[in-house]
Amino acid sequence: MRASRYMLFLYAAMIGTPVLLYIRIFSLAGGMLLLSTILLALAAIGLVVFGILGYMEIYSGRRPEKMPLDIPVHYAPARHEGRFEGEGRSVTLRVARFDTESKMMKEKEYCVRADRLTTVLGALLAIKENDDPTLAMRYSCRMGICGSCGMVINGKPALACETNVFDSISNGKIMVEPMYGHPLTRDLVTDFDDFFEKHVSVNPGLYRKNGAEKYAAKKPYDQSRKEIDKFLPYSYCIMCGLCLDACPVVNANPNFAGPQALSQAYRYHADSRDQMGDKRLFDIDTVDGVWGCEFAGACSKVCPKGVDPAAAIQLLKGELFKKVATDEKEG
Template sequence: MSGTSEVLLRVYRYDPSNGGKPRYQNYRVPTFRGMTVLDALIYIKENLDPTLSIRYSCRMASCGSCGMTINGLPRLACFTQISELRSKYILVQPLRNLPIIKDLVADLDEFFNKHKLVKPYLIRRDVEEQENPREQYRQSEEELERYVQFAYCIKCALCYSACPVVSTDKSFPGPQALAQLYRYYIDTRDEAREERIRIVDGAHGIWRCHFADSCSQVCPKGVDPALAIQLMRREMMFGPSKG
Protein backbone atom coordinates (compact mmCIF):
# COMPACT_ATOMS: atom_id res chain seq x y z
CA MET A 1 0.00 0.00 0.00
CA SER A 2 2.28 2.78 -1.24
CA GLY A 3 -0.16 5.69 -1.14
CA THR A 4 1.03 9.24 -1.47
CA SER A 5 -2.19 10.82 -0.23
CA GLU A 6 -4.82 9.88 2.29
CA VAL A 7 -8.54 10.13 2.71
CA LEU A 8 -10.70 10.64 5.80
CA LEU A 9 -13.41 8.03 6.26
CA ARG A 10 -16.20 8.90 8.68
CA VAL A 11 -17.76 5.56 9.47
CA TYR A 12 -21.09 4.78 11.14
CA ARG A 13 -20.63 2.62 14.21
CA TYR A 14 -23.45 0.79 15.95
CA ASP A 15 -23.17 -2.14 18.31
CA PRO A 16 -26.48 -3.36 19.79
CA SER A 17 -24.60 -5.43 22.40
CA ASN A 18 -22.83 -2.30 23.62
CA GLY A 19 -25.72 0.01 24.49
CA GLY A 20 -26.87 0.33 20.90
CA LYS A 21 -26.21 4.05 20.53
CA PRO A 22 -25.07 4.96 17.02
CA ARG A 23 -21.95 7.07 16.65
CA TYR A 24 -19.41 8.00 13.99
CA GLN A 25 -15.71 7.29 13.99
CA ASN A 26 -13.06 8.89 11.81
CA TYR A 27 -10.20 6.98 10.17
CA ARG A 28 -7.38 8.30 8.02
CA VAL A 29 -6.51 5.85 5.27
CA PRO A 30 -3.63 6.07 2.76
CA THR A 31 -4.89 5.71 -0.80
CA PHE A 32 -3.52 4.20 -3.98
CA ARG A 33 -4.59 4.33 -7.59
CA GLY A 34 -7.74 2.30 -8.18
CA MET A 35 -8.47 1.94 -4.46
CA THR A 36 -12.11 1.20 -3.68
CA VAL A 37 -14.09 2.11 -0.58
CA LEU A 38 -14.07 -1.59 0.30
CA ASP A 39 -10.25 -1.58 0.11
CA ALA A 40 -10.25 1.35 2.53
CA LEU A 41 -12.59 -0.42 4.94
CA ILE A 42 -10.50 -3.59 4.81
CA TYR A 43 -7.41 -1.45 5.50
CA ILE A 44 -9.16 -0.03 8.57
CA LYS A 45 -10.14 -3.49 9.77
CA GLU A 46 -6.66 -4.94 9.26
CA ASN A 47 -4.57 -1.99 10.49
CA LEU A 48 -6.59 0.48 12.54
CA ASP A 49 -9.67 -1.05 14.12
CA PRO A 50 -10.46 -4.79 14.01
CA THR A 51 -13.81 -4.19 15.75
CA LEU A 52 -15.32 -2.61 12.62
CA SER A 53 -17.93 -4.91 11.06
CA ILE A 54 -18.36 -5.05 7.30
CA ARG A 55 -19.80 -7.66 4.94
CA TYR A 56 -18.20 -8.49 1.62
CA SER A 57 -17.37 -11.48 -0.50
CA CYS A 58 -16.50 -11.36 -4.20
CA ARG A 59 -14.96 -7.85 -4.40
CA MET A 60 -16.07 -7.60 -8.05
CA ALA A 61 -19.69 -6.39 -7.97
CA SER A 62 -21.12 -9.85 -8.49
CA CYS A 63 -22.30 -11.04 -5.08
CA GLY A 64 -24.04 -7.87 -3.83
CA SER A 65 -22.76 -8.27 -0.27
CA CYS A 66 -21.01 -4.95 0.30
CA GLY A 67 -23.92 -2.55 -0.29
CA MET A 68 -23.70 0.53 1.91
CA THR A 69 -24.44 4.24 1.82
CA ILE A 70 -21.37 6.10 0.60
CA ASN A 71 -21.49 9.89 0.61
CA GLY A 72 -25.27 9.75 0.86
CA LEU A 73 -25.90 7.33 -2.00
CA PRO A 74 -26.41 3.56 -1.84
CA ARG A 75 -23.45 1.93 -3.62
CA LEU A 76 -21.41 -1.24 -3.67
CA ALA A 77 -18.22 -0.54 -1.71
CA CYS A 78 -16.21 -2.81 -4.03
CA PHE A 79 -17.54 -1.01 -7.10
CA THR A 80 -16.89 2.52 -5.86
CA GLN A 81 -13.41 3.91 -6.32
CA ILE A 82 -12.16 6.55 -3.91
CA SER A 83 -11.13 8.72 -6.86
CA GLU A 84 -14.61 8.80 -8.40
CA LEU A 85 -16.02 10.36 -5.23
CA ARG A 86 -13.80 13.42 -5.84
CA SER A 87 -13.51 14.14 -2.14
CA LYS A 88 -10.97 13.68 0.63
CA TYR A 89 -13.84 13.12 3.03
CA ILE A 90 -16.04 10.04 2.69
CA LEU A 91 -19.09 9.35 4.81
CA VAL A 92 -19.85 5.64 5.09
CA GLN A 93 -23.17 4.47 6.55
CA PRO A 94 -25.15 1.24 6.37
CA LEU A 95 -27.97 0.82 3.84
CA ARG A 96 -31.11 2.79 4.65
CA ASN A 97 -34.56 1.25 5.04
CA LEU A 98 -33.13 -1.84 6.74
CA PRO A 99 -32.41 -2.75 10.37
CA ILE A 100 -28.75 -2.68 11.34
CA ILE A 101 -27.02 -5.78 12.73
CA LYS A 102 -23.75 -4.03 13.53
CA ASP A 103 -21.82 -1.08 12.11
CA LEU A 104 -22.12 -1.26 8.31
CA VAL A 105 -23.90 -4.60 8.19
CA ALA A 106 -27.61 -4.29 7.41
CA ASP A 107 -30.08 -7.06 8.17
CA LEU A 108 -31.38 -8.24 4.78
CA ASP A 109 -34.04 -10.62 6.12
CA GLU A 110 -37.03 -8.41 5.25
CA PHE A 111 -35.53 -7.71 1.83
CA PHE A 112 -35.11 -11.40 1.01
CA ASN A 113 -38.52 -12.24 2.47
CA LYS A 114 -40.11 -9.81 0.03
CA HIS A 115 -38.06 -11.32 -2.76
CA LYS A 116 -39.41 -14.76 -1.84
CA LEU A 117 -42.94 -13.36 -1.70
CA VAL A 118 -43.06 -12.86 -5.48
CA LYS A 119 -42.06 -16.48 -6.14
CA PRO A 120 -38.87 -15.79 -8.11
CA TYR A 121 -38.81 -19.00 -10.08
CA LEU A 122 -40.57 -20.51 -13.07
CA ILE A 123 -43.94 -22.04 -12.27
CA ARG A 124 -45.58 -24.70 -14.44
CA ARG A 125 -49.21 -25.69 -14.10
CA ASP A 126 -48.33 -29.36 -14.33
CA VAL A 127 -47.02 -30.28 -10.87
CA GLU A 128 -45.12 -33.29 -12.21
CA GLU A 129 -43.49 -31.09 -14.84
CA GLN A 130 -42.64 -28.53 -12.14
CA GLU A 131 -40.84 -31.12 -10.04
CA ASN A 132 -39.34 -33.24 -12.83
CA PRO A 133 -39.09 -31.27 -16.09
CA ARG A 134 -39.14 -33.57 -19.10
CA GLU A 135 -37.93 -31.22 -21.80
CA GLN A 136 -36.13 -27.97 -22.57
CA TYR A 137 -38.21 -24.81 -22.79
CA ARG A 138 -37.20 -23.03 -25.95
CA GLN A 139 -37.34 -19.27 -26.36
CA SER A 140 -36.68 -16.91 -29.21
CA GLU A 141 -34.11 -14.13 -28.91
CA GLU A 142 -36.93 -11.61 -28.81
CA GLU A 143 -38.63 -13.42 -25.92
CA LEU A 144 -35.36 -13.48 -24.02
CA GLU A 145 -34.76 -9.75 -24.50
CA ARG A 146 -38.06 -8.95 -22.80
CA TYR A 147 -36.78 -10.05 -19.40
CA VAL A 148 -33.04 -10.63 -19.52
CA GLN A 149 -32.21 -7.12 -18.29
CA PHE A 150 -34.11 -7.81 -15.09
CA ALA A 151 -32.36 -11.16 -14.64
CA TYR A 152 -29.09 -9.28 -14.02
CA CYS A 153 -30.21 -8.49 -10.45
CA ILE A 154 -27.61 -9.46 -7.80
CA LYS A 155 -29.92 -8.74 -4.82
CA CYS A 156 -27.61 -6.15 -3.30
CA ALA A 157 -30.58 -4.16 -1.89
CA LEU A 158 -29.27 -0.80 -3.15
CA CYS A 159 -32.59 -0.15 -4.89
CA TYR A 160 -34.48 -1.11 -1.74
CA SER A 161 -32.35 1.32 0.25
CA ALA A 162 -32.89 4.16 -2.25
CA CYS A 163 -36.67 3.77 -2.50
CA PRO A 164 -38.57 6.62 -0.79
CA VAL A 165 -41.73 4.52 -0.64
CA VAL A 166 -40.06 1.72 1.33
CA SER A 167 -38.93 4.39 3.81
CA THR A 168 -42.48 5.01 4.91
CA ASP A 169 -44.37 1.86 3.97
CA LYS A 170 -42.81 -1.36 5.19
CA SER A 171 -45.58 -3.38 3.52
CA PHE A 172 -44.42 -2.24 0.09
CA PRO A 173 -42.49 -5.08 -1.59
CA GLY A 174 -39.85 -2.70 -2.91
CA PRO A 175 -38.32 -2.28 -6.36
CA GLN A 176 -36.19 -5.42 -6.35
CA ALA A 177 -39.07 -7.79 -5.61
CA LEU A 178 -41.40 -6.08 -8.08
CA ALA A 179 -38.77 -6.13 -10.83
CA GLN A 180 -38.30 -9.86 -10.24
CA LEU A 181 -42.04 -10.34 -10.35
CA TYR A 182 -42.10 -8.81 -13.82
CA ARG A 183 -38.99 -10.76 -14.84
CA TYR A 184 -40.88 -14.06 -14.27
CA TYR A 185 -44.27 -12.73 -15.33
CA ILE A 186 -43.02 -11.82 -18.80
CA ASP A 187 -40.99 -15.02 -19.20
CA THR A 188 -42.78 -17.17 -21.80
CA ARG A 189 -41.82 -20.34 -19.91
CA ASP A 190 -43.81 -19.26 -16.86
CA GLU A 191 -47.44 -20.27 -16.43
CA ALA A 192 -48.49 -18.36 -13.30
CA ARG A 193 -49.36 -14.90 -14.57
CA GLU A 194 -52.65 -14.55 -12.67
CA GLU A 195 -51.07 -15.85 -9.49
CA ARG A 196 -48.25 -13.33 -9.73
CA ILE A 197 -50.66 -10.45 -10.28
CA ARG A 198 -52.65 -11.44 -7.19
CA ILE A 199 -49.49 -11.25 -5.07
CA VAL A 200 -48.89 -7.53 -5.71
CA ASP A 201 -52.31 -6.18 -6.72
CA GLY A 202 -53.12 -4.00 -3.69
CA ALA A 203 -52.78 -0.58 -2.12
CA HIS A 204 -49.47 -1.56 -0.55
CA GLY A 205 -48.41 -3.56 -3.58
CA ILE A 206 -47.32 -2.48 -7.03
CA TRP A 207 -49.71 0.50 -7.14
CA ARG A 208 -47.81 2.08 -4.24
CA CYS A 209 -44.80 2.89 -6.43
CA HIS A 210 -44.55 6.64 -7.05
CA PHE A 211 -41.96 6.33 -9.82
CA ALA A 212 -39.17 8.26 -8.09
CA ASP A 213 -36.78 6.20 -10.27
CA SER A 214 -34.12 6.25 -7.53
CA CYS A 215 -33.95 2.45 -7.67
CA SER A 216 -32.86 2.53 -11.29
CA GLN A 217 -30.36 5.31 -10.68
CA VAL A 218 -28.44 3.37 -8.01
CA CYS A 219 -28.57 -0.13 -9.52
CA PRO A 220 -24.95 -1.21 -10.15
CA LYS A 221 -26.02 -3.74 -12.80
CA GLY A 222 -28.35 -1.54 -14.86
CA VAL A 223 -31.42 -3.60 -14.02
CA ASP A 224 -33.82 -0.62 -14.09
CA PRO A 225 -36.48 -1.80 -11.60
CA ALA A 226 -38.58 1.34 -12.20
CA LEU A 227 -39.02 0.33 -15.85
CA ALA A 228 -40.06 -3.20 -14.85
CA ILE A 229 -42.64 -1.87 -12.39
CA GLN A 230 -44.23 0.50 -14.91
CA LEU A 231 -44.30 -2.25 -17.58
CA MET A 232 -45.90 -4.61 -15.05
CA ARG A 233 -48.57 -2.03 -14.28
CA ARG A 234 -49.28 -1.73 -17.98
CA GLU A 235 -49.74 -5.49 -18.16
CA MET A 236 -52.13 -5.36 -15.21
CA MET A 237 -54.12 -2.45 -16.61
CA PHE A 238 -54.43 -3.51 -20.23
CA GLY A 239 -54.04 -7.25 -20.05
CA PRO A 240 -51.13 -9.53 -20.81
CA SER A 241 -49.01 -8.80 -23.83
CA LYS A 242 -48.68 -11.39 -26.55
CA GLY A 243 -46.16 -14.14 -26.20
Protein backbone atom coordinates in the same frame (compact mmCIF):
# COMPACT_ATOMS: atom_id res chain seq x y z
CA MET B 1 0.90 28.50 4.10
CA ARG B 2 1.29 28.48 7.84
CA ALA B 3 4.30 30.36 9.27
CA SER B 4 6.62 28.01 11.10
CA ARG B 5 8.15 28.85 14.43
CA TYR B 6 11.48 29.57 12.73
CA MET B 7 9.80 32.20 10.63
CA LEU B 8 8.35 33.86 13.73
CA PHE B 9 11.81 34.12 15.22
CA LEU B 10 13.05 35.53 11.98
CA TYR B 11 10.42 38.26 11.96
CA ALA B 12 11.05 39.06 15.62
CA ALA B 13 14.78 39.40 14.96
CA MET B 14 14.20 41.60 11.91
CA ILE B 15 12.00 44.04 13.85
CA GLY B 16 13.99 43.81 17.09
CA THR B 17 17.41 44.69 15.65
CA PRO B 18 16.65 48.28 14.48
CA VAL B 19 14.89 48.98 17.79
CA LEU B 20 17.94 47.84 19.73
CA LEU B 21 20.21 49.80 17.37
CA TYR B 22 18.17 52.93 18.05
CA ILE B 23 18.48 52.45 21.82
CA ARG B 24 22.22 51.77 21.39
CA ILE B 25 22.87 55.10 19.56
CA PHE B 26 20.87 57.22 21.96
CA SER B 27 22.21 55.60 25.05
CA LEU B 28 25.89 56.20 24.23
CA ALA B 29 25.88 59.04 26.70
CA GLY B 30 23.90 57.16 29.34
CA GLY B 31 24.62 54.10 31.51
CA MET B 32 22.79 51.52 29.37
CA LEU B 33 25.84 50.89 27.23
CA LEU B 34 26.73 47.37 28.34
CA LEU B 35 23.17 45.99 28.39
CA SER B 36 22.22 47.37 24.98
CA THR B 37 25.44 46.01 23.43
CA ILE B 38 24.70 42.49 24.69
CA LEU B 39 21.10 42.67 23.45
CA LEU B 40 22.22 43.89 20.05
CA ALA B 41 24.74 41.08 19.74
CA LEU B 42 22.10 38.48 20.67
CA ALA B 43 19.65 39.91 18.17
CA ALA B 44 22.29 39.80 15.43
CA ILE B 45 23.06 36.14 16.17
CA GLY B 46 19.33 35.37 16.24
CA LEU B 47 18.86 37.10 12.92
CA VAL B 48 21.59 35.03 11.32
CA VAL B 49 20.63 31.65 12.85
CA PHE B 50 16.87 31.83 12.41
CA GLY B 51 17.24 33.50 9.08
CA ILE B 52 19.24 30.52 7.84
CA LEU B 53 16.77 28.01 9.35
CA GLY B 54 13.77 29.81 7.93
CA TYR B 55 15.43 30.11 4.55
CA MET B 56 16.23 26.42 4.54
CA GLU B 57 12.65 25.49 5.35
CA ILE B 58 11.13 27.69 2.69
CA TYR B 59 13.39 26.57 -0.10
CA SER B 60 13.81 22.90 0.72
CA GLY B 61 10.15 22.38 -0.12
CA ARG B 62 9.68 20.30 3.01
CA ARG B 63 6.18 20.70 4.35
CA PRO B 64 5.53 18.47 7.32
CA GLU B 65 1.97 17.21 6.93
CA LYS B 66 -0.20 17.77 9.93
CA MET B 67 -2.08 14.66 11.05
CA PRO B 68 -4.23 14.31 14.13
CA LEU B 69 -2.01 12.21 16.32
CA ASP B 70 -4.64 9.65 17.31
CA ILE B 71 -5.25 8.44 13.76
CA PRO B 72 -2.75 5.85 12.58
CA VAL B 73 -2.00 5.72 8.86
CA HIS B 74 -2.11 2.45 6.96
CA TYR B 75 -1.59 1.55 3.39
CA ALA B 76 -4.61 0.21 1.49
CA PRO B 77 -3.50 -0.69 -2.00
CA ALA B 78 -6.10 -2.06 -4.38
CA ARG B 79 -4.48 -5.42 -3.87
CA HIS B 80 -5.02 -5.14 -0.17
CA GLU B 81 -3.70 -8.62 0.59
CA GLY B 82 -0.18 -7.72 -0.38
CA ARG B 83 2.04 -5.47 1.57
CA PHE B 84 3.77 -3.75 -1.25
CA GLU B 85 4.57 -0.26 -0.05
CA GLY B 86 3.76 1.32 -3.34
CA GLU B 87 2.56 4.71 -4.34
CA GLY B 88 -0.47 6.34 -2.86
CA ARG B 89 -1.69 9.07 -0.62
CA SER B 90 -3.61 9.17 2.59
CA VAL B 91 -7.38 9.42 2.60
CA THR B 92 -9.74 9.99 5.49
CA LEU B 93 -12.74 7.70 5.85
CA ARG B 94 -15.47 8.77 8.20
CA VAL B 95 -17.42 5.64 9.12
CA ALA B 96 -20.86 5.78 10.71
CA ARG B 97 -21.07 2.80 13.06
CA PHE B 98 -24.23 1.48 14.63
CA ASP B 99 -23.59 0.45 18.20
CA THR B 100 -25.65 -2.58 19.19
CA GLU B 101 -25.53 -1.88 22.94
CA SER B 102 -26.61 1.73 22.95
CA LYS B 103 -28.57 1.57 19.66
CA MET B 104 -26.84 4.77 18.64
CA MET B 105 -24.80 5.81 15.62
CA LYS B 106 -21.21 6.71 16.35
CA GLU B 107 -18.88 8.22 13.81
CA LYS B 108 -15.23 7.36 13.68
CA GLU B 109 -12.46 8.62 11.45
CA TYR B 110 -9.77 6.46 9.95
CA CYS B 111 -6.85 7.30 7.73
CA VAL B 112 -5.65 4.91 5.08
CA ARG B 113 -3.23 5.20 2.23
CA ALA B 114 -4.85 4.58 -1.12
CA ASP B 115 -3.69 4.49 -4.71
CA ARG B 116 -5.61 5.27 -7.87
CA LEU B 117 -7.18 1.79 -7.99
CA THR B 118 -8.20 1.44 -4.33
CA THR B 119 -11.88 0.76 -3.77
CA VAL B 120 -13.87 1.80 -0.73
CA LEU B 121 -14.11 -1.88 0.25
CA GLY B 122 -10.32 -2.21 -0.06
CA ALA B 123 -9.89 0.79 2.22
CA LEU B 124 -12.38 -0.57 4.77
CA LEU B 125 -10.65 -3.97 4.78
CA ALA B 126 -7.29 -2.29 5.33
CA ILE B 127 -8.80 -0.53 8.34
CA LYS B 128 -10.25 -3.78 9.62
CA GLU B 129 -7.06 -5.78 9.21
CA ASN B 130 -4.55 -3.21 10.35
CA ASP B 131 -6.29 -0.84 12.66
CA ASP B 132 -9.68 -1.75 14.02
CA PRO B 133 -10.78 -5.41 13.76
CA THR B 134 -14.05 -4.61 15.50
CA LEU B 135 -15.39 -2.84 12.42
CA ALA B 136 -18.29 -4.98 11.17
CA MET B 137 -19.30 -5.05 7.52
CA ARG B 138 -20.56 -7.52 4.96
CA TYR B 139 -18.48 -8.37 1.88
CA SER B 140 -17.51 -11.35 -0.19
CA CYS B 141 -16.76 -11.43 -3.91
CA ARG B 142 -15.27 -7.88 -4.27
CA MET B 143 -16.27 -7.93 -7.96
CA GLY B 144 -19.82 -6.61 -7.86
CA ILE B 145 -21.74 -9.85 -8.29
CA CYS B 146 -22.53 -11.25 -4.81
CA GLY B 147 -24.41 -8.16 -3.60
CA SER B 148 -22.98 -8.12 -0.06
CA CYS B 149 -21.35 -4.74 0.33
CA GLY B 150 -24.16 -2.25 -0.25
CA MET B 151 -23.66 0.89 1.84
CA VAL B 152 -24.11 4.63 1.60
CA ILE B 153 -20.96 6.33 0.34
CA ASN B 154 -20.97 10.12 0.50
CA GLY B 155 -24.73 10.08 0.59
CA LYS B 156 -25.15 7.75 -2.37
CA PRO B 157 -26.20 4.10 -2.01
CA ALA B 158 -23.50 2.04 -3.77
CA LEU B 159 -21.50 -1.19 -3.68
CA ALA B 160 -18.28 -0.53 -1.78
CA CYS B 161 -16.33 -2.95 -3.99
CA GLU B 162 -17.24 -1.06 -7.16
CA THR B 163 -16.64 2.43 -5.81
CA ASN B 164 -13.23 3.94 -6.34
CA VAL B 165 -11.93 5.91 -3.39
CA PHE B 166 -10.93 8.94 -5.41
CA ASP B 167 -14.11 9.01 -7.47
CA SER B 168 -16.15 9.32 -4.32
CA ILE B 169 -14.03 11.75 -2.35
CA SER B 170 -15.55 15.09 -1.41
CA ASN B 171 -13.92 17.79 0.71
CA GLY B 172 -10.99 15.45 1.16
CA LYS B 173 -13.15 12.94 3.00
CA ILE B 174 -15.26 9.90 2.34
CA MET B 175 -18.33 9.35 4.45
CA VAL B 176 -19.42 5.73 4.75
CA GLU B 177 -22.77 4.86 6.32
CA PRO B 178 -24.95 1.76 6.53
CA MET B 179 -28.09 1.54 4.39
CA TYR B 180 -30.76 3.19 6.52
CA GLY B 181 -33.52 1.65 4.41
CA HIS B 182 -32.95 -1.67 6.21
CA PRO B 183 -32.98 -2.35 9.95
CA LEU B 184 -29.50 -1.84 11.42
CA THR B 185 -27.60 -4.78 12.88
CA ARG B 186 -24.15 -3.49 13.68
CA ASP B 187 -21.78 -0.88 12.25
CA LEU B 188 -22.25 -1.08 8.48
CA VAL B 189 -24.20 -4.35 8.59
CA THR B 190 -27.94 -4.23 8.04
CA ASP B 191 -30.64 -6.85 8.50
CA PHE B 192 -31.94 -8.49 5.32
CA ASP B 193 -34.70 -10.72 6.78
CA ASP B 194 -37.54 -8.42 5.72
CA PHE B 195 -35.91 -7.90 2.36
CA PHE B 196 -35.75 -11.64 1.65
CA GLU B 197 -39.31 -12.09 2.85
CA LYS B 198 -40.50 -9.47 0.39
CA HIS B 199 -38.63 -11.21 -2.37
CA VAL B 200 -40.21 -14.56 -1.53
CA SER B 201 -43.67 -12.98 -1.22
CA VAL B 202 -43.91 -12.20 -4.95
CA ASN B 203 -43.54 -15.87 -6.01
CA PRO B 204 -40.14 -15.66 -7.64
CA GLY B 205 -39.11 -18.84 -9.41
CA LEU B 206 -40.09 -20.45 -12.66
CA TYR B 207 -43.49 -22.09 -12.23
CA ARG B 208 -44.69 -24.94 -14.42
CA LYS B 209 -48.08 -26.59 -14.23
CA ASN B 210 -46.52 -30.00 -14.60
CA GLY B 211 -43.89 -30.16 -11.84
CA ALA B 212 -42.74 -33.63 -12.75
CA GLU B 213 -42.01 -32.53 -16.30
CA LYS B 214 -40.14 -29.48 -15.04
CA TYR B 215 -37.74 -31.47 -12.87
CA ALA B 216 -37.34 -34.37 -15.27
CA ALA B 217 -35.96 -31.82 -17.75
CA LYS B 218 -36.06 -34.12 -20.75
CA LYS B 219 -36.45 -31.39 -23.38
CA PRO B 220 -35.21 -27.81 -23.25
CA TYR B 221 -37.79 -25.04 -23.50
CA ASP B 222 -36.66 -23.21 -26.60
CA GLN B 223 -36.82 -19.44 -26.51
CA SER B 224 -36.38 -16.86 -29.23
CA ARG B 225 -34.10 -13.84 -28.89
CA LYS B 226 -37.19 -11.64 -28.62
CA GLU B 227 -38.68 -13.71 -25.79
CA ILE B 228 -35.41 -13.57 -23.86
CA ASP B 229 -35.07 -9.81 -24.29
CA LYS B 230 -38.39 -9.34 -22.47
CA PHE B 231 -37.10 -10.56 -19.11
CA LEU B 232 -33.31 -10.54 -19.42
CA PRO B 233 -32.79 -6.89 -18.37
CA TYR B 234 -34.59 -7.64 -15.09
CA SER B 235 -32.72 -10.85 -14.36
CA TYR B 236 -29.44 -9.11 -13.41
CA CYS B 237 -30.66 -8.32 -9.86
CA ILE B 238 -27.99 -9.29 -7.31
CA MET B 239 -30.26 -8.65 -4.30
CA CYS B 240 -27.93 -6.05 -2.80
CA GLY B 241 -30.80 -4.01 -1.37
CA LEU B 242 -29.57 -0.61 -2.62
CA CYS B 243 -32.84 0.15 -4.44
CA LEU B 244 -34.79 -0.33 -1.25
CA ASP B 245 -32.47 2.04 0.54
CA ALA B 246 -33.06 4.68 -2.12
CA CYS B 247 -36.84 4.19 -2.41
CA PRO B 248 -38.76 7.02 -0.71
CA VAL B 249 -41.93 4.91 -0.46
CA VAL B 250 -40.36 1.96 1.39
CA ASN B 251 -38.74 4.35 3.81
CA ALA B 252 -42.15 5.85 4.64
CA ASN B 253 -44.21 2.65 4.40
CA PRO B 254 -42.28 -0.49 5.37
CA ASN B 255 -45.13 -2.69 4.10
CA PHE B 256 -44.56 -1.66 0.49
CA ALA B 257 -43.16 -4.67 -1.40
CA GLY B 258 -40.44 -2.45 -2.85
CA PRO B 259 -38.61 -2.19 -6.15
CA GLN B 260 -36.45 -5.32 -5.78
CA ALA B 261 -39.31 -7.77 -5.20
CA LEU B 262 -41.60 -6.18 -7.77
CA SER B 263 -38.94 -6.14 -10.47
CA GLN B 264 -38.39 -9.85 -9.83
CA ALA B 265 -42.12 -10.50 -10.07
CA TYR B 266 -41.96 -8.91 -13.51
CA ARG B 267 -38.83 -10.90 -14.42
CA TYR B 268 -40.69 -14.20 -13.98
CA HIS B 269 -43.99 -12.88 -15.31
CA ALA B 270 -42.31 -11.83 -18.55
CA ASP B 271 -40.46 -15.15 -18.99
CA SER B 272 -42.17 -17.16 -21.75
CA ARG B 273 -41.23 -20.41 -19.93
CA ASP B 274 -43.26 -19.47 -16.83
CA GLN B 275 -46.81 -20.76 -16.44
CA MET B 276 -48.03 -19.14 -13.26
CA GLY B 277 -50.28 -16.92 -15.31
CA ASP B 278 -52.18 -14.19 -13.50
CA LYS B 279 -51.73 -15.40 -9.94
CA ARG B 280 -48.39 -13.67 -9.50
CA LEU B 281 -49.85 -10.51 -11.03
CA PHE B 282 -52.99 -10.44 -8.88
CA ASP B 283 -51.00 -11.08 -5.71
CA ILE B 284 -49.29 -7.73 -6.14
CA ASP B 285 -52.39 -5.87 -7.33
CA THR B 286 -52.57 -4.04 -3.99
CA VAL B 287 -51.71 -0.66 -2.47
CA ASP B 288 -48.64 -2.22 -0.87
CA GLY B 289 -47.87 -3.95 -4.16
CA VAL B 290 -47.42 -2.24 -7.51
CA TRP B 291 -49.84 0.59 -6.65
CA GLY B 292 -47.59 1.71 -3.82
CA CYS B 293 -44.98 2.83 -6.31
CA GLU B 294 -44.96 6.58 -6.87
CA PHE B 295 -42.46 6.36 -9.71
CA ALA B 296 -39.75 8.40 -8.01
CA GLY B 297 -37.21 6.41 -10.02
CA ALA B 298 -34.52 6.50 -7.34
CA CYS B 299 -34.31 2.68 -7.43
CA SER B 300 -33.29 2.62 -11.07
CA LYS B 301 -30.78 5.38 -10.51
CA VAL B 302 -28.84 3.56 -7.79
CA CYS B 303 -29.01 0.03 -9.21
CA PRO B 304 -25.39 -1.06 -9.70
CA LYS B 305 -26.35 -3.69 -12.29
CA GLY B 306 -28.49 -1.52 -14.54
CA VAL B 307 -31.76 -3.23 -13.65
CA ASP B 308 -34.58 -0.74 -14.06
CA PRO B 309 -37.05 -1.65 -11.29
CA ALA B 310 -39.07 1.53 -11.84
CA ALA B 311 -39.74 0.50 -15.43
CA ALA B 312 -40.60 -3.06 -14.35
CA ILE B 313 -43.21 -1.77 -11.93
CA GLN B 314 -44.79 0.46 -14.58
CA LEU B 315 -44.89 -2.55 -16.94
CA LEU B 316 -46.65 -4.56 -14.22
CA LYS B 317 -49.18 -1.74 -13.83
CA GLY B 318 -49.69 -1.83 -17.59
CA GLU B 319 -50.26 -5.60 -17.51
CA LEU B 320 -52.88 -5.16 -14.79
CA PHE B 321 -54.65 -2.40 -16.76
CA LYS B 322 -54.74 -4.70 -19.76
CA LYS B 323 -56.35 -7.44 -17.64
CA VAL B 324 -59.01 -5.02 -16.39
CA ALA B 325 -59.71 -3.87 -19.93
CA THR B 326 -60.10 -7.43 -21.27
CA ASP B 327 -62.20 -8.46 -18.26
CA GLU B 328 -64.60 -5.55 -18.91
CA LYS B 329 -64.83 -6.42 -22.58
CA GLU B 330 -65.60 -10.04 -21.80
CA GLY B 331 -67.81 -9.28 -18.79
